[in-house]
Structure formats: structure tokens, C-alpha cells
Amino acid sequence: MAIQPIETRYRGHRFRSRLEARWAVFMDHLDIPWDYEPQGYVIDGQPYLPDFLVWPNTDNAFWLEIKGTFPTKDELAKARGLAQGSGLDTYVYWAKPEVPAPALSHLTDDEYCGFDRGGYVWTDEDGWREYPTLPPTWQLDLRPTAFRFDPGPKAADKEPKSGFWWWTDCHHCGRAIIKLDGQVGFCPSLSHLSGEQYTAAHGSPYPRFGHRTPRLLAAYEAATSARFEHGQSGA
Numbered sequence: 030m031a032i033q034p035i036e037t038r039y040r041g042h043r044f045r046s047r048l049e050a051r052w053a054v055f056m057d058h059l060d061i062p063w064d065y066e067p068q069g070y071v072i073d074g075q076p077y078l079p080d081f082l083v084w085p086n087t088d089n090a091f092w093l094e095i096k097g098t099f100p101t102k103d104e105l106a107k108a109r110g111l112a113q114g115s116g117l118d119t120y121v122y123w124a125k126p127e128v129p130a131p132a133l134s135h136l137t138d139d140e141y142c143g144f145d146r147g148g149y150v151w152t153d154e155d156g157w158r159e160y161p162t163l164p165p166t167w168q169l170d171l172r173p174t175a176f177r178f179d180p181g182p183k184a185a186d187k188e189p190k191s192g193f194w195w196w197t198d199c200h201h202c203g204r205a206i207i208k209l210d211g212q213v214g215f216c217p218s219l220s221h222l223s224g225e226q227y228t229a230a231h232g233s234p235y236p237r238f239g240h241r242t243p244r245l246l247a248a249y250e251a252a253t254s255a256r257f258e259h260g261q262s263g264a
């Protein structure tokens with residue numbers, strides 16, 4: 030029997046799934062601007078209506094496609110086409126709206142980088158593949174959250190890899206975006222500092238995790254505990 034999710038109403042939008050509405054709550058909690066389904070596209074002859082445009086009209090703008098399960102090849106191909114065609118980073122995020130990892134601030138640079146970080150791949154079917162190398166030890170109990178598609182020409186033909194893309198809260202300016210391993214890195218509000226000045230004033234920018242600040246924890250809690258009205262009545 031074919032089943033369909035019931036539309037979920039939140040802030041005047043009718044979301045196709047409750048999961049999408051939860052992510053909208055999450056972003057609102059962090060003052061992250063978003064548009065829901067602002068624009069459809071035809072990609073390789075197929076119609077495609079991406080879920081969220083996040084931080085629209087800013088340097089941080091990106092597409093966010095929400096999936097309840099590990100994405101299919103077809104879904105990943107569309108996301109790649111969207112990134113290439115629109116010039117914006119595109120994430121296909123399938124992890125639950127919950128904190129993706131424990132506190133990791135104790136890791137040293139060596140522990141954080143571990144082995145060859147380019148070698149791991151994780152899929153729903155296989156779990157961790159050991160070819161050609163294992164990921165750093167700290168990642169072994171964690172699950173990747175998303176695929177990211179880069180709009181650059183070099184990314185056009187690369188095999189997509191799932192990765193540890195985590196929402197990150199900047200300690201300096203509160204900007205919340207998705208970054209690899211939740212690394213805050215260099216804050217744009219401090220871009221007037223040279224690398225040396227930055228490190229002298231704020232310490233080394235990597236590794237510095239921003240994935241479980243009080244604001245982010247509160248946003249995950251708000252997302253998972255939100256209750257919605259059904260939106261299917263057409264009212």
C-alpha cells in the first residue's frame with residue numbers, strides 16, 4: 030500500500046512532512062532566515078522543487094534538502110545538478126534533528142585529523158567501509174549526516190560522499206551554518222585580523238567544535254518537541 034506523509038502547517042507554510050517543519054523550527058530558534066520551496070527547476074529534464082533556501086540573498090546562502098532516509102542515487106543526482114546550476118552549495122541532510130556528536134573539544138589536532146581523512150566512506154548498506162583507510166578513531170561511533178554538493182567545476186564529476194556535516198554556532202558572531210565536523214574556523218567578523226593575529230587573540234581556529242553550544246542544544250530540543258497542526262484540511 031502506498032502511504033503519504035500528511036502536510037504539516039507551521040508559520041503559514043504547509044510542509045510536505047513533519048520532519049521538514051521540525052527543521053524550520055530549528056532554524057527559527059537560531060535566527061536563521063529561510064525560504065521554503067521558493068523555486069522549482071528542471072534538472073536534466075526532471076522537475077525538481079528543493080526544500081529550503083537557507084540564508085537567502087547572503088554570502089552564506091545554501092540549499093537544504095531534507096530526507097527522512099538515506100538519499101537515493103536519483104536524489105543525489107538532482108542535488109548535484111542544483112548545486113551546479115544555481116551556483117550554491119547544496120546539502121542533502123538525512124540525519125535526525127538531534128545533536129550529531131558528543132562534546133569533542135578535548136581532541137588535539139593530531140587526534141582530530143587522524144589518518145587519511147579522504148579515504149572513508151559510509152553508506153546505509155555497508156556501514157563503515159575500511160577501504161582504503163579507516164576514519165579517525167573519534168568518528169567511528171558517529172554517523173555521517175549529509176551529502177554536500179559544491180557548485181565548483183571540480184565537483185561536477187566527483188563521486189558524492191557522505192560526511193560529517195554539522196550545524197555550527199560561531200562563538201564570536203552567532204552565525205549558524207552547516208560545516209564539516211562542526212568546525213567554526215575563521216569568523217568573518219574577525220576577517221580584519223591576519224592569521225597570526227587571529228591565533229594570538231583567539232587560539233588556533235582548528236579544531237574548534239561549535240556543534241553543541243547552548244543555543245544549538247536549545248534549537249534541537251525545540252525542533253524535536255514541537256507540536257503542529259495538521260495542514261491537510263485545506264483551511
Ligand SMILES: [Zn+2]
Binds near residue numbers: 200204215216218
Ligand atoms: Zn562568527
